[in-house]
Amino acid sequence: MTRPIYVALDTPDLERAKAIAARVKNHVGGLKLGLEFFCANGHAGVREMAAYGLPIFLDLKLHDIPNTVAKAVQSLSPLKPAILTIHASGGRAMMEDAKAAAPAGTKVVAVTVLTSLDGTDLASIGLADDPHAQVVRLAGLARDAGIDGIVCSGNEVAAARKAWPGGFFVVPGVRPAGGDIGDQKRVMTPRAALDAGASILVIGRPITAAEDSDTAARAIEATL
């Protein structure tokens, strides 16, 4: 069975990331390593985490001019991540060039609107104050650029999937019912996000900040 949960190992501490991975590896489908982990541990750290035998999701959210992003993707290629993120707001050419530079087997997915932002935040950066419309717009751009999918919240995934039935939909901002949302603003429960059309769920603190990450991962898995 393919497990839908990718655990976000947001720590600069390699030993801590390894300890959590060892605890939860039988209840998750993959390990997500982001900027906090990568800036501290680089390629060598990613290779150590790959030794757990789970797919690696490199969530580096690349966002720059097309040439720079393509060269960064080339530099990451030896790691052969299962999933790699870029930002959809970098534009179509950037997404096309990122996909062209990625190794076969790596899904390139584009972040649409960060799940930590709401309508007020979008308005403050000069966008229409409607995350839903912005996600659907960027999903269409990502689809047309030929990449593999997008990152969005559970609130938008059904509409985005309608616009792109064959897309791969990564959903963070996932919280068990009643869980602390922290800095996230657009959240959904794991079950509801899967029902809405998520391909995979990204879950960090509800597992990693729990007293026992293994028990927390099992409890979330039991709701799916």
Ligand SMILES: O=c1ccn([C@@H]2O[C@H](COP(=O)(O)O)[C@@H](O)[C@H]2O)c(=O)[nH]1
């Ligand atoms: O829009 C986005 C894109 C990426 N993320 C990442 O997902 C995890 C979520 O962690 P939690 O502790 O479950 O909140 C984190 O690594 C983010 O960088 C996101 O939250 N929203």
